[in-house]
Amino acid sequence: MLTSKAKLLFQKKVLNWYKKNKRDLPWRKTRNPYTVLVSEIMLQQTQVDRVIGYYLKFIDRFPDTLTLSRARKRTLLSYWSGLGYNNRALNLQKLAQIVCKENNGIIPRNEQSLLKLPGIGPYTAHAVLAFAFNKPVPVLDTNIRRVLIYEFSLDEKTPLEELKALALDCIPEKKSRIWHNALMDYGSMVVTARKTGIAPLSKQGTFEGSDRWVRGNLVKLLLKSKRISVNSLTTQFDENQLRHVINKMLKEKLFILKNEYLSLS
DNA sequence: GTCCCGTCTC
């Protein structure tokens, strides 16, 4: 599918660029599967610059799966609120509780086991395998997808499975970790979305006033005060939207409702 | 308004 010459050229181009331009990111200093996993969960749909501070504080407070598994939800969310997608934090704790119970607190090192854990999908499973264990698996995020499409002049509609096969083919022998770091940086700094015009797979609407905006604000308010009456919230939010959002968050067990008072569960 | 080292639910 790719001549070995084209492959070598591509590898050399990216790796040479990386040698001179690589970003010094805290999670690249570790090979601890747990901290690698924490960084990857935080990085899901979230820009690097915003993750750095959260990551450092988080692993300082929750340095291993056992500490995380025992944390109170209030404490946990206080270390996540502001990052976005608070459910990622809850799933990460669930994951910690599962591996503590079933695997001695150890993050598994094979794809099937990783995929069974909450919050880990195809991307994150491969990211852990590559960054923690240096395994030669394709790590296909939005950056690397864009790099492949651009460098090999592929159709934007190329199926992910096809891109994965190509990505796998491109990994230099025994250099999965450094190669994927290089591709990430190359993609986010050189072959940017703006420059190439290659659209990402996920889209999102306006944030201000949206359900997600209400959700984020509710979590912040509940971290400040232990209990909040639903009634007092209707002055800040549209009541119908508020009820709708609260119902969904109750289902997700983000917090509980008792006598019209909300509190973190 | 658009994007970001995606995943889960329905």
Place this chain on the structure above:
DNA sequence: GAGACGGGAC
């Protein structure tokens, strides 16, 4: 397969 899910930076 579509929609939901945070929040700041550009």
